[in-house]
Amino acid sequence: MERRVSMVFRSLAEPQTLGGVERRLAIVNGTLAVATTVALWSFWYLPIAWGIHRLLKWLTKRDPFFREIYVAYNRHADVYEPWPDGGFDRPHGFGRGLPW
Template sequence: MIEGYEVPLHKALTEVILLAGVPRTLAFLLWTTASAIGFGLHQIWVVPVAAVAHIIFSLLAKRDPFFFEVFIRALKTPKQLDP
């Protein structure tokens, strides 16, 4: 590192973008699906279920904001390791 030079690293570049406490992509996926099923197919019971799921996901994201990224990566990894 060169003396006298500093590069500012903004906190927003390293944090997960949350939408109402849930990672943005998960919130979009959850509420788009819930609204399509709830209002498109007239199954209104899906909306309260999605609200409860949103609360559960927000509690998980509060504990660890990278939980969902790690979970997706764990699903993609091979289940058996080669020797």
């Protein structure tokens, strides 16, 4: 019996990056840097933008999906009620009908 081998390309499985940072975050950081520098003649923002880019690069290197994880975490509720919803019934054998 012959084993089937499928290739998985990292470029298709991981988010696109620009300069080692996720594409969306790099574009937002670069746009803010250019807008602040050109419109306000505030050259002091360039080292800050470079530092932000280095921080985002470090975070992307640790976990390429850190933005998606943070967005999912941010959507969670702050407090969950301990009481089940009216429409939720546990299956038999998983605590359904027990006194607690």
